Amino acid sequence: MIEPGSRYVALGSSFAAGPGISPIAHKAAGRSGNNYPHLVAADLKLDLVDVTYCGATTANLVDTPQDAAPPQVEAVGPDTTLVTITAGGNDLEFVGTFLRGSMLNTLAKPATLLGRRVANRIRARVSYLKDDAAYQAVTDSLVTVVERVRERAPSARILLVDYLALVGPSTRPRLDVPLNEEQLPSVALMADGLAAAFAKAAATAGAELIASSAASQDHAIGSSEPWTTGFSLRPGFLGGFVPYHPNAAGMRAVADLIVRTLKT
Template sequence: MGNGADSRRGRRLGLLLIVLVAAAGSVVAVFYLRPQQDSSAAPPAPPGSDIGGGTGRYVALGDSYTASPRTGAPVGDPPGCDRSDNNYPRLIAAELRPAEFADVSCSGATTANLTGPHQTNNGTNPPQLDAVNADTTLVTLGIGGNDVGFIGLARDCATNDRNVSPCRARLDTGGRDQLAERIDATAPKIADVLDRIRGKAPKARVIVVGYPTALPAGTGCWPFLPLGPDDVAYLRESAARFNRTLAAQAKSHQAGFADTTKPSKGHDMCTKASTKWVEDLVPSAPALSLHPNAKGERAMADAVLELLS
């Protein structure tokens, strides 16, 4: 009987590893975040930035945490961007009721896809910044995780041994933290994007949207998420650093920051199906693995709307 249980456990872990690797092809920033102090900040409101009640133009830019694959019915072109009709930009637009709304977010996007085209597995998304113009009065931006390269960690960090943490041993050694270097290298890319937005839409309120909590404090939830304890801590610390970087860039480039970490605390992928806002490797609610579900998107929308109230 014991051998049978071990066999079933082994098969389950093998399945989870396969799902983890498969998800790596499309997920954005995978492991978010340790709880931290709320760092939300309202955006400056230039003259003419009114929006809502049939006025203004809202443009949503971002990656799959913005597009929200599989949480609702697919909308928009190209189909390969996997936007859902209940992602946080559409929830925001439904409440604000701007005169114009453009959601050009796309799963798998990097900062390069804001200024250049994005070839998806089903169509090409034009440069996202093309949607921003002088009439734009609100921009939300959720980007950067793919620039850092969190996708590859879904494959590299998975382990059959809960006591082994291959990623920290490889990436944080000899006094060099490679993941921290990637985060620091992404900061000027975010800065450039924010400058470009300001140049194209001088009267817009701009909000950088942070990434929500995916991992709890502690050692995680192996084998549901097959990561060793040191890697759980390392990824959590690195992701928190990334969110702080986004907040700092927003502050220094006349933008607001929507901290989604604090409201999503206690709703991470290791919590119960009825509680979680971020799904684990085998989603219990409609969503892409390791991505926010509909509840998570609602919480992200609320974090933005609070800054605009």
């Protein structure tokens, strides 16, 4: 059990930062005051240092500055008791691939007026397949992140928090998921590879795994209670949202998973 008042450092990319979820805590980072780190800290009365940042790769956690922000691991110190880590998706361009495919499919639909070949050429500009080496690279990078954290905070409890599911049993091609029956399984395979990378990294590095991906399968896009957003081209000021990212319910669900783990 983590004692109230303990120092908690949150590292990660947008699936931890919570872009588009009110209130905004740090505009440049796309960081929400209601992301899972803030919710966990509030539930357990922890002293939170949240350096999560949209677009971060594992390199930005370890040794590469992002915009004006230093490598995230520098926020970890000897007094740190808890560290959560959600990163690696940007190393694979996971959401970026899903987003580009959706945008090109949306453009390809009117392009069918110019001929099916033109439309298919537009759709084919996105590759959904990654090789085993790409997933192993994410595993190795996550292990490195854990090792760097442990060097700076030997006594900290380290949690690898994987990504909420975007594609699940209820996900079908539709307006907010403009991918076809061939593309959706490829996205699901990429998500499975990312989840496996987290599991392997946790086992290798001796970190704890929070398997958000497994817990959220029945809450993917298209479910009755989705924990992630679908696709939209509508800007935020017109009621839009950040596509293919956790929503407020998803952040609450991840926080609950973490809190239950920390209380055991």
